[in-house]
Amino acid sequence: MSTVISTDAFTMQNVSKSFRYFRLEGLNLSLSQGQIMGLVGPNGAGKSTTIRLLMGLLQPETGSIQVQGHRMPDQGHVAKREVAFVSDEMSLFTTATLEWHMRFIASIYPDWDEVYARQLLKRFNLQPKQGIKGMSRGEHVKSMLLLALARRPRLLVLDEPTSGLDPVARHELLSELMQIVRDDTRSILFSSHNTLDVERISDQIAFIDRGRLVDARDKESFLERWRRLSIDVPAGVTLPRLAHVVDLSLGERLATLTTDHYEPALHSLLEKSGARVHEVQRMTLEEIFVASVMRSRTEGES
Numbered sequence: 135m136s137t138v139i140s141t142d143a144f145t146m147q148n149v150s151k152s153f154r155y156f157r158l159e160g161l162n163l164s165l166s167q168g169q170i171m172g173l174v175g176p177n178g179a180g181k182s183t184t185i186r187l188l189m190g191l192l193q194p195e196t197g198s199i200q201v202q203g204h205r206m207p208d209q210g211h212v213a214k215r216e217v218a219f220v221s222d223e224m225s226l227f228t229t230a231t232l233e234w235h236m237r238f239i240a241s242i243y244p245d246w247d248e249v250y251a252r253q254l255l256k257r258f259n260l261q262p263k264q265g266i267k268g269m270s271r272g273e274h275v276k277s278m279l280l281l282a283l284a285r286r287p288r289l290l291v292l293d294e295p296t297s298g299l300d301p302v303a304r305h306e307l308l309s310e311l312m313q314i315v316r317d318d319t320r321s322i323l324f325s326s327h328n329t330l331d332v333e334r335i336s337d338q339i340a341f342i343d344r345g346r347l348v349d350a351r352d353k354e355s356f357l358e359r360w361r362r363l364s365i366d367v368p369a370g371v372t373l374p375r376l377a378h379v380v381d382l383s384l385g386e387r388l389a390t391l392t393t394d395h396y397e398p399a400l401h402s403l404l405e406k407s408g409a410r411v412h413e414v415q416r417m418t419l420e421e422i423f424v425a426s427v428m429r430s431r432t433e434g435e436s
Contacts, residue, residue: 142164144164144201145163146162147198147199150195156180159345165323169315170336171340172335172336174419180342188291190214216288218283219292226266229266230265231263236262236280247284250286258276260277272299283310289322290320291322293325294326296328308334311335329418341426360422361396361417363393365391366388373389374406376393379392381425389409396414
C-alpha cells in the first residue's frame with residue numbers, strides 16, 4: 135500500500151530529461167487540488183515532454199515527481215487510477231464504435247459515471263453507435279475527452295485538448311472543464327499554445343520555452359503586474375534606470391516601456407526625470423507570454 139506524501143495534485147521538483155537535440159532542465163512545477171493550470175509554450179518548448187514525465191511515460195534523469203501524492207514512476211500504477219490523460223497523439227480503435235469504447239472503459243474504471251457520459255454525448259453532439267473510422271478530427275477528440283471526463287478523475291491531464299476543434303466545440307469543452315473543478319478535489323493540467331483558451335479558464339499559468347520554465351504563477355498576478363506604458367520624452371530628457379523593465383523602445387519623442395511589476399509610484403519616478411506618462415495599457419496573456427519568452431531568450435544569450 136502506497137503512502138500519500140503530498141496534498142498537491144502533482145509536484146515536479148528539479149526534473150530534467152535529455153534527448154539528442156533537446157533538454158528539459160531543472161523543472162519545478164506544482165498544482166494545488168481543485169485548480170486548473172495552463173502550460174503554455176511554442177511548439178517544441180517541452181510541453182509534451184513535461185506531461186509524459188508527469189504521466190510516467192518517460193523516466194526523469196534528475197529530480198522527483200509526485201502525482202496525487204504518489205511517487206512516479208514506481209507508484210504510477212496507483213496514481214493512474216485517479217488520473218485521466220488525453221493527448222492529440224492518442225487514437226481510438228477505428229473498427230469499433232464510441233459506445234463500445236464507453237462500455238470498455240466502464241468495465242475497467244469503477245468510478246465511471248454513465249449519466250454524465252450520456253450528458254456529454256448530447257453536449258458534444260456525438261452519436262454512440264457511430265464508428266470511430268467515420269468520425270471527423272473534432273469528433274474523435276471529443277470522443278476521447280468524453281471517455282476521460284466520464285471516469286471522474288481527480289486529475290485530468292490534457293495535451294493540446296482544443297486541437298482540431300471548431301470554435302463551438304472548443305467553447306463547450308472549456309465550459310465543461312470549468313465545471314469539473316467546482317469540485318475542489320479535482321484538478322486539471324492542460325497544455326496549449328492558444329493563450330485565449332488558457333486565459334479564459336486557468337487559475338495557474340506556467341510559461342515554458344526551450345526546455346526551461348520561464349515563469350509560473352496565478353493568472354491574476356500575471357494580468358495585474360504587467361503593463362505597457364506610453365511615455366512622452368521631451369528632447370534632452372533621459373529616462374532613469376528602473377527595476378522590472380522588460381522592454382524599452384525609444385522613438386524620437388515617444389517611448390514604450392513594458393514592466394512586469396507595475397506600481398503607480400512608477401509615474402512619479404518618470405515625471406521627476408521630465409518625462410510624462412501618456413497612457414497605461416493592460417496586456418493580454420499572449421502579449422505577456424511573448425514578452426516573457428523574449429526576455430528569457432535574451433538573458434540566456436547574454
